[in-house]
Amino acid sequence: MTRVPFNDLARIHAPLRARILARFGEILDRSAFVLGPEVAEFEAAFTRFLGGKGTGLAVSNGLDALTVALRALGVGAGDEVVLPSNTFIATAFAVLHAGATPVFCDIAEGSPNLDPRSLERVLTSRTRAVIPVHLYGVPAPMRAIREIARSKKLFVVEDAAQAHGARTSSKEVCGTLGDAGCFSFYPGKNLGSLGEGGFVWFRDEAVAKRARAIRDVGQEEKGVHAYVGGNYRMHTLQAAALLEKLPHLEAWNEERTAIGARFEKEFSSLPGVHLLSRAHGGEHAVYHLFVLELPNQEVRDEFRLKLRERGIDTGIHYSGIVPLQECFEGKSEGEWKRAEERSGKIVSLPIFPGMTGIEQDAVIQAVKDFFDGR
Numbered sequence: 001m002t003r004v005p006f007n008d009l010a011r012i013h014a015p016l017r018a019r020i021l022a023r024f025g026e027i028l029d030r031s032a033f034v035l036g037p038e039v040a041e042f043e044a045a046f047t048r049f050l051g052g053k054g055t056g057l058a059v060s061n062g063l064d065a066l067t068v069a070l071r072a073l074g075v076g077a078g079d080e081v082v083l084p085s086n087t088f089i090a091t092a093f094a095v096l097h098a099g100a101t102p103v104f105c106d107i108a109e110g111s112p113n114l115d116p117r118s119l120e121r122v123l124t125s126r127t128r129a130v131i132p133v134h135l136y137g138v139p140a141p142m143r144a145i146r147e148i149a150r151s152k153k154l155f156v157v158e159d160a161a162q163a164h165g166a167r168t169s170s171k172e173v174c175g176t177l178g179d180a181g182c183f184s185f186y187p188g189k190n191l192g193s194l195g196e197g198g199f200v201w202f203r204d205e206a207v208a209k210r211a212r213a214i215r216d217v218g219q220e221e222k223g224v225h226a227y228v229g230g231n232y233r234m235h236t237l238q239a240a241a242l243l244e245k246l247p248h249l250e251a252w253n254e255e256r257t258a259i260g261a262r263f264e265k266e267f268s269s270l271p272g273v274h275l276l277s278r279a280h281g282g283e284h285a286v287y288h289l290f291v292l293e294l295p296n297q298e299v300r301d302e303f304r305l306k307l308r309e310r311g312i313d314t315g316i317h318y319s320g321i322v323p324l325q326e327c328f329e330g331k332s333e334g335e336w337k338r339a340e341e342r343s344g345k346i347v348s349l350p351i352f353p354g355m356t357g358i359e360q361d362a363v364i365q366a367v368k369d370f371f372d373g374r
């Protein structure tokens with residue numbers, strides 16, 4: 001039996017080990033542990049990766065990237081921010097951390113992302129911003145979202161925490177399509193640090209300048225606190241590791257895309273199964289996750305059990321939608337019928353750079369055997 005883990009980061013780190021440790025040694029000798037020169041170097045490198053325009057800031061993690069983006073744009077108390085109801089919970093917490101109110105909208109049929117018509121229905125006179133999430137690495141419908149945002153004068157803050165390198169059909173890079181774009185470098189993301197990390201891209205230089213101060217206890221120069229800030233700073237060690245990993249991101253994404261294409265080919269005619277990670281209409285998805293929507297929850301739970309028996313790890317992203325989590329009980333507004341219905345039926349298969357052909361075969365065979373046996 002081939003055991004297939006959900007992810008195995010050691011495989012991509014092993015060849016980089018010596019170079020990362022050499023960089024760590026230099027930082028240990030220099031002692032510039034926070035916002036050291038590697039942080040600025042990484043900011044320049046990742047901004048280039050995103051196409052080179054605008055201004056990028058490295059921050060403490062993805063949740064803080066979203067919080068800094070909203071705060072720098074001036075979104076806060078009394079403002080409503082619309083986000084999809086199926087996302088990682090951090091998207092909603094960032095709105096709360098900025099002092100604003102999260103309002104949830106529903107997802108579109110056949111896509112993991114928000115439904116622009118649902119977005120329109122939940123807008124009020126207090127809506128200030130929308131956070132499209134490029135879930136699983138699939139670009140959100142940005143053309144429609146930007147049109148709505150333009151006509152209603154809303155900020156667009158992209159949550160690209162699962163979409164490093166994803167592109168729209170017109171080859172625009174996710175994370176640079178709105179007023180701000182936010183990334184996470186949590187270890188398991190398409191680009192991960194060796195701990196916590198995040199990044200926020202800004203279109204407007206003046207907003208980026210404010211964000212830079214907010215990141216570092218509100219100071220524009222040492223001891224002068226123009227804003228109420230936070231400690232959203234990146235560690236130099238993380239920037240150094242990210243500098244060694246970034247040159248490989250494109251190749252890792254290509255590996256994910258190739259595995260994703262293979263799975264899609266093999267699974268395209270499974271009865272009652274929808275493939276949620278693929279892009280439509282010439283978009284480029286980066287397969288952070290490979291997610292199947294199965295006919296119902298009973299089948300999903302049985303599916304996970306059967307794969308488990310064959311040594312294959314699976315996940316659920318996410319179990320229970322955000323507005324129905326305990327922490328939002330009685331406090332959330334919006335619409336989320338489709339998201340709620342789908343959350344019981346989704347399952348994520350292993351997909352990661354370094355996944356062997358034998359492991360891919362094992363996943364494909366186990367999935368096919370499950371459906372053949374029904």
Ligand SMILES: *Cc1c(COP(=O)(O)O)cnc(C)c1O
Pocket residue numbers: 061062063064087088090091133159161162183184185186197198
């Ligand atoms: C990972 C993630 C975040 C939060 O990033 P952290 O670095 O874990 O704080 C936010 N949104 C989405 C969609 C994510 O996947």
